[in-house]
Amino acid sequence: MPLLSKKEIAKLHNFNQEHCISIFIPTHRVGKEVLQEQDALSLKIQLQQVKKKLAKKGLQKKTIDSITAPVQKLIDENLFWRQQSDGLAIFIADHFFQKYTLPINFEAFNYVADAFYLKPLMPLFVGDGAFYLMTLELGNVKLYECTKHRVNEIIIEDLIPESIQESVGYDYEEKSLQFRTQQTGAGQVLYHGQEAATGKRKNEIKKYFRAINEGLKLILNNKNVPLLIASQDYLFDIYKGINTFSNFFNENINGNLKAIDALDVHELAWEKISSTFDQERKDKIARFMEKQGTGKTAIGIVEILPKAFEGKIDTLFCENPEDIFGTYKLENDAIIAAESEENDTTISLMNLAAIKTFLSGGTVYLLDKDDMPNTNSKINALYRY
Numbered sequence: 001m002p003l004l005s006k007k008e009i010a011k012l013h014n015f016n017q018e019h020c021i022s023i024f025i026p027t028h029r030v031g032k033e034v035l036q037e038q039d040a041l042s043l044k045i046q047l048q049q050v051k052k053k054l055a056k057k058g059l060q061k062k063t064i065d066s067i068t069a070p071v072q073k074l075i076d077e078n079l080f081w082r083q084q085s086d087g088l089a090i091f092i093a094d095h096f097f098q099k100y101t102l103p104i105n106f107e108a109f110n111y112v113a114d115a116f117y118l119k120p121l122m123p124l125f126v127g128d129g130a131f132y133l134m135t136l137e138l139g140n141v142k143l144y145e146c147t148k149h150r151v152n153e154i155i156i157e158d159l160i161p162e163s164i165q166e167s168v169g170y171d172y173e174e175k176s177l178q179f180r181t182q183q184t185g186a187g188q189v190l191y192h193g194q195e196a197a198t199g200k201r202k203n204e205i206k207k208y209f210r211a212i213n214e215g216l217k218l219i220l221n222n223k224n225v226p227l228l229i230a231s232q233d234y235l236f237d238i239y240k241g242i243n244t245f246s247n248f249f250n251e252n253i254n255g256n257l258k259a260i261d262a263l264d265v266h267e268l269a270w271e272k273i274s275s276t277f278d279q280e281r282k283d284k285i286a287r288f289m290e291k292q293g294t295g296k297t298a299i300g301i302v303e304i305l306p307k308a309f310e311g312k313i314d315t316l317f318c319e320n321p322e323d324i325f326g327t328y329k330l331e332n333d334a335i336i337a338a339e340s341e342e343n344d345t346t347i348s349l350m351n352l353a354a355i356k357t358f359l360s361g362g363t364v365y366l367l368d369k370d371d372m373p374n375t376n377s378k379i380n381a382l383y384r385y
Contacts, residue, residue, distance in 0.1 A: 004100055004124055006359070012116050013355050017093040019057065019067065021050055022117035024106035027084035034082060040075050043088070046110045047071050053112045070097040091116045103149050107321050111348065119318065119351040122364040124149055129277030131249075132220065133269045135262075136231035136239060138205070139163045141212055143219070144262065148274070151266040159215035164208040202238060209239045220245050226276060228253070228269050249273060281365055284315045288373040288382045296385070299377035301326070301349050306333045307381065308353040311360035316353060317373055317380040320366035324350045324378055350379055357381075 025042045028034050047068060054064045065072075071090060074080055087106040091098045104123055111117035133144040133151070139162075143154045220227060228249040229236055236252035253268050260268075291297050298304050301324045307313055309330065325346045327336045335349065354364045362384075373380045 004102070004121060006125070009118060009121065009355070010359055012091060012098070012118060013359065015091075015093070015096065016115055017096070018114055019054060019059070019093060020113060020116050021054075021067070021090075021092045022109075022111040023047070023050065023071070023088075023090040023092075024109045024120050025088050026105050026108065027081075027086060027088050027101070029084055029086075034084070037078075037081065039084060039088070040081050042108055043071065043090075044075050046108060047075070050110050050112060053110075057112070067092060067094055074099070089121065109321070111351075113347050115347070117348060117351050119348070119354045119364075119366070122318075122354055122358060122366055125358065126363055126365055127274075127277050127281060129273075131226040131228055131269070131273055131276075133228050133230060133266065134216075135265060136212075136229050136235055138208070138235070142262075143216065144266065146266055146269065148270055148277070151262060153262070154219065156216065156219070159218060160212045161208060161215075164204060205235070205238050206242055210242050213239075213242055213244055217244075223247070226273060228273055230255070230265050230269065249276075284363070284365070284382060285317075285371075285373050288315070288317070288380060291382065292374075296383045297373075298381045298383070299374050299379070301353065301379055302335050304379055304381045305335060305349055305353045305356075307383065308356035308360070308362075311356075311362075312383050312385070313353075313357045313360070313362045313381045314384040315382040316357040316362060316364045317382075318350055318354055318364065318366050319369050319372055319378040322350075322369075322378045323348050328352065353379065 023043070023046045025039065025046060027039045033039060051064050051068065054067070055061070059067075070092060074090075083101070085101050085103045087102050087104040089100045089102060089106070102121075102124070104120065106120055109117075109120070128147045128149060130145070130147050133146050135142045135144075141156070141160055143156050145152050145154055224247060226247050226249045227243075227245050229239060230253040231239070233252065233254050236254070240248065240250070249272075251272060253265065253272060255268075288297050298307065304313070304316070305328060308316070326349050327345055327347070328334070328349060358364050369375055372378075
């Protein structure tokens with residue numbers, strides 16, 4: 001599941017033309033929004049607004065249509081809208097077009113300036129904690145290396161038994177679940193073999209899981225990365241009894257794995273494990289509160305933006321979806337804030353601060369107002385020193 005890299009963010013940031021266009025819309029993977037082409041309509045509305053902005057800047061209709069032609073083509077491409085994630089980011093300029101289907105639920109937004117608007121992409125690079133996800137079925141085990149926004153399968157066929165028979169040997173007796181037609185009093189379907197996780201059968205499964213556990217040591221040992229299991233409850237109970245990995249997540253994802261694909265399992269996995277990775281943000285906010293008044297924090301764009309250019313910011317907190325527009329002269333740090341982006345000379349100062357912080361190795365959080373360390377300002381910073 002390839003996504004934007006820091007290198008690509010830098011490339012987009014360093015691309016400059018007089019009219020750089022950024023468009024963000026929320027999208028849907030399935031459902032009536034896809035069937036009714038609501039996502040395509042959302043992009044059409046944003047494109048109409050962009051065209052009006054370009055016309056206001058003095059561009060002729062022929063030039064506007066030429067620059068925005070790739071977006072119009074997307075709007076009319078039915079298959080494209082059936083292959084979406086949670087959000088779509090588009091960057092266009094004269095003879096330049098780039099689009100990204102991303103797992104971020106963007107607010108619908110467009111921006112026209114002499115550089116691209118990249119702040120909404122920052123959540124891709126925070127709270128993106130790494131973890132392993134193992135889907136555990138008898139005879140079908142897969143391991144994935146994951147973050148919040150990425151899932152990549154690790155090939156483990158040479159490390160683990162291909163089947164339970166391979167690990168148990170000729171004594172293994174396959175017990176398949178066969179459908180029983182009668183119903184219980186509660187209307188539940190009964191299956192033969194439900195007692196199969198006891199006695200000899202349980203010992204066979206344990207032997208199989210021990211072989212898997214042993215085979216994965218090469219990958220999982222000595223790594224401070226959580227291992228999350230997706231399996232039926234009875235299999236999870238057996239596996240956690242033989243697990244030897246110290247960072248083993250003590251809850252599983254229970255369900256019929258055959259009914260959903262890897263991306264859907266990954267989504268369930270992140271819902272289960274995400275709170276584990278929110279501690280860093282909480283620690284940064286706590287540090288901001290502790291360091292206030294010491295010269296190691298700042299609020300307000302006038303103080304923060306020059307420090308972003310200097311690479312002094314460790315963590316930047318931006319109120320989302322609010323913004324700060326204005327002008328900035330790098331040579332003398334002259335900053336003039338404006339009420340909106342309507343003036344042709346104004347740019348998003350918050351976007352500029354966010355990207356400069358990010359490219360200098362800092363962390364950028366987009367937060368609701370109530371979550372900001374200092375709610376009296378739309379932008380807060382914690383300095384490195």
